Amino acid sequence: MYPKENQAEEKKQVEFAVLRNITELRRIYSFYSSLGCDHSLDNTFLMTKLHFWRFLKDCKFHHHNITLADMDRILSANSDIPVEEIHSPFRTILLRTFLNYLLRLAYHIYHKDFQSRSPSLFLCFTKLMTENIHPNACQVKGTLFSEQQRTLYSMNYIDKCWEIYIAYCTPNVAPPNELTMKMRHFLWMLRDFRMINKELTATKFVAVIAEDNPFIHDGVDSNLELELVFLEFFEALLCFAVSYVPDQINKSCLHAQYDDLFGNKIGSIQMVMSQSIHNRSPSVVTSHESDVVTFSNTKSSSSKLGFFPDMRLRKSEPKIKKSLSDDKCSKMNFKPSGKGLAFLSQNEKNEKPKNDQKEKLNTWVNNMYVFFVNTLFQAYKHEELLKEKVKENRLQDAAIAQQKKMESEELEARLNILREEEAKKQDTEMDIPVIKEPGDALSSALTQSPPKEDTAMSQASKSTPSKKKRK
Secondary structure (H helix, E strand, C coil): CCCHHHHHHHHHHHHHHHHHCHHHHHHHHHHHHCCCCCCCCCCCCCEEHHHHHHHHHHCCHHHCCCCHHHHHHHHHCCCCCCHHHCCCCCCEECHHHHHHHHHHHHHHHHHHHHCCCCCHHHHHHHHHHHHHHHHHCCCCCCCCCCCHHHHHHHHHHHHHHHHHHHHCCEECCCCCCCEEEEHHHHHHHHHHCCCCCCCCCHHHHHHHHHHHCCCCECCCCECCCCEECHHHHHHHHHHHHHHHCCHHHHHHHHHHHHHCCCHHHHHHHHHHHCCCCCCCCCEEEECCCCCCEEEECCCCCCCCEECCCCCCCCCCCCCCCCCCHHHCCCEEEEEECCCCEEEEEECCCCCHHHHHHHHHHHHHHHHHHHHHHHHHHHHHHHHHHHHHHHHHHHHHHHHHHHHHHHHHHHHHHHHHHHHHHHHHHHHHHHHCCCCCCHHHHHHHHHHHHHHHHHHHHHHHHHHHHHHHHHC
């Protein structure tokens, strides 16, 4: 975009600016790429698009009248990125790509402020570092990466949620016509799932999404035409899960987990987590030796996290059939083991802050389970079954209509043939001449002779009186 005579100077000055900030940029890259990951042996991680979106939101790039979806389209222009991966959260970003993205976004955000000055790209990048990155980087906001333990647990639902996100995206009007989701479509999706109720109202829906975006709601009006990337979609679902599940449902879910010994619950979760894509999210592993459900990150195997905190199922112990009220005397506590975090019953010797923290984590885990597995995923499955049934019914109706059309055409063809034959018969009857036979001629002559005799007799009777007069 720069004239050729200015490109060399622009490039040199921006290289100097990047080198002056390279230490901090490396630290930022390493920090965000490690979010939601276990510790690595060499402490190296690859940043994904999900991490990059979080960095952009933390540094308030989207406060410059440009959405994250717009940034994706800017960064994918003149590149080899396929259209279906423009908004993919699993695409990896190298450090040099990360630096390149910052330069391009700096130009698109601030180039109007330095149109008359040179070198302008250097000035754009410097202003981006000063106003956006320096004051805000590494201060993680949002719900997905707020806490390591909750992040690892939330990652188990990410692949199924990505499938739902893609299913309800629509092609963008502007080129390259990639699939995107608007806030309006997100709200319609929840309405179709029958999840908009007194716990999750449309007003709360707007408030959650507008919490970190000043262009969605200004206090009076709401703009539901803004596009949402998958990070915003998934973090909104995590927020909804906290307030959507009433306390009564949460308690009943806890009782069911104790009474059923995790049988149905773990089976359903394993079905959901078996859809995880390799090298994308933590995978669920069931240990047959200790019957402890754990999940580990694919990037590292140094540590594993128990699936349900405060809970443990052991072969040596009898089946537990107690409710939470009956289990006051024995609190559940973490105890590390070789294959994961085991959950053993102990006396009330732990401190109250630890118990409160575990209780909160336990409640949060069950809220996540009830919202995602029992509500969202089931509603999505039901909608997909309805869509398949509608398609089948439409195909059947089309086949029946086609068959009726063929039958009506065949019947019409037969009627046309009969009509043509009837018309031919009528034409032949009109064309045949009427020929009298000899017998008929004789009978007609005989029938006509008596009148002749009558005339002769009448003539004879007339002649007799005339003869008498003559005499």
